[in-house]
Amino acid sequence: MDRRATAESIADSDKYFWHRYIETYRAAFARLGNVRRVIEFGVLHGASIRWLAECFPDAEIIGADILPPQSDWPRDSRISYRQIDQADRIGVRTMLDAVAGEVDLVIDDGSHIPQHQASCLAEGFARLRPAGLYVLEDIATSHPMHAGFAHYSIRGGRRVSNALNVLLAIQHLKDTGLSYDRATMLAAPEFLNESDVANLVATIDRAEIYKRTQLPLHCYACGGNDFDYVAWLCRCGAELYHPADSMTALVWKR
Numbered sequence: 001m002d003r004r005a006t007a008e009s010i011a012d013s014d015k016y017f018w019h020r021y022i023e024t025y026r027a028a029f030a031r032l033g034n035v036r037r038v039i040e041f042g043v044l045h046g047a048s049i050r051w052l053a054e055c056f057p058d059a060e061i062i063g064a065d066i067l068p069p070q071s072d073w074p075r076d077s078r079i080s081y082r083q084i085d086q087a088d089r090i091g092v093r094t095m096l097d098a099v100a101g102e103v104d105l106v107i108d109d110g111s112h113i114p115q116h117q118a119s120c121l122a123e124g125f126a127r128l129r130p131a132g133l134y135v136l137e138d139i140a141t142s143h144p145m146h147a148g149f150a151h152y153s154i155r156g157g158r159r160v161s162n163a164l165n166v167l168l169a170i171q172h173l174k175d176t177g178l179s180y181d182r183a184t185m186l187a188a189p190e191f192l193n194e195s196d197v198a199n200l201v202a203t204i205d206r207a208e209i210y211k212r213t214q215l216p217l218h219c220y221a222c223g224g225n226d227f228d229y230v231a232w233l234c235r236c237g238a239e240l241y242h243p244a245d246s247m248t249a250l251v252w253k254r
Contacts, residue, residue: 009054013047015109017217019137019246024210028250032133035059035104039096039127041086041120042110046073052107053079059104064095066111086116093123102129109137114152114162115190117142121163121251122196125203128253136249139164139209143244160188166197167207167249174206205254212246 010016015025029035035056043049043065053061053076061079069081084095096103106124108117117136125134141149142164153162166186173180180201187194215232218225222236232241239245 010047010051012045013051014220015048015051015137018220019248020212020214020216021137021210021248024248024250025135028133028135029055029105032104033131037099037101037103038062038105038107039064039099039103039124040107040109041065041084041124042108043067043070043073043081044109046070048107048109049079050074056105062099064110086110086113086120089119089123092120096123096127099127102132103127104129104132105135106133107135107137112138112141112149114142114149114164118163118166118191118196122192122199125200125251125253130253131205132253134249134251134253136163136167136251138247139167139249140244140247143247145242146244155189160191161186162188162191164209164247164249166192166200167204167251168209170201170204171207173201203254205252207252208250210248210250215240216246 010022015021037060038052038056039062040048040052041064043063049061049063062082064082064084066085068083082095084091086092106128108120110116117139121134121136128134140146142153142162144150144159153159169183169186173183183197183201184194186197215227219234219236219238221238222234224234226235227240228235232239234240
């Protein structure tokens with residue numbers, strides 16, 4: 001990783017001002033060693049793509065988004081874009097299969113819909129090289145306390161297993177020495193099937209869940225930083241420190 005990658009290049013990304021992931025990212029990137037190929041789901045305005053290109057000056061950077069390439073997205077001979085809907089698992093697989101060579105780093109900062117997170121994890125993790133890293137941002141949307149996304153993981157009035165359940169369970173089984181057979185209980189329609197869970201169990205080295213422990217630098221809703229430090233609210237009403245906020249998973253491959 002090139003330590004000269006600037007804060008300015010990522011300043012407009014919520015990785016920096018809201019989630020405050022950057023030092024966590026840098027520490028993880030330093031563990032990756034030589035990086036030749038990076039894929040990120042979710043481009044938005046391109047700040048993260050620009051920053052990744054700076055972090056890995058010798059790597060191919062691929063941005064995948066439901067939108068066609070936009071005029072404000074960064075352009076470089078090492079950067080390319082793929083138009084893909086994360087709801088289309090077969091399409092995601094086809095896109096990944098078309099990428100030449102193994103992938104060192106995959107980041108999912110796309111739709112944040114739990115079903116999409118699960119299917120992209122299954123497909124993307126399989127494409128990583130040994131000791132590669134899969135970053136699943138905003139996995140807080142799979143948390144039962146997340147008001148905007150919790151309904152995606154409810155079927156018949158009951159919670160079903162999503163990517164957050166699976167990653168936490170796999171790491172728990174590793175830490176406790178319990179039988180991995182118990183992981184098959186985590187399969188759920190629309191999320192991860194038994195084969196997906198078995199493949200993740202067999203290939204995950206470690207799953208680390210990161211939670212922001214600081215207040216954001218400024219508000220994602222209004223851009224201000226006039227905060228009510230007692231209520232943990234921005235003056236515009238946005239919540240700043242909800243339990244189901246700013247969680248990301250760093251998933252390392254064996």
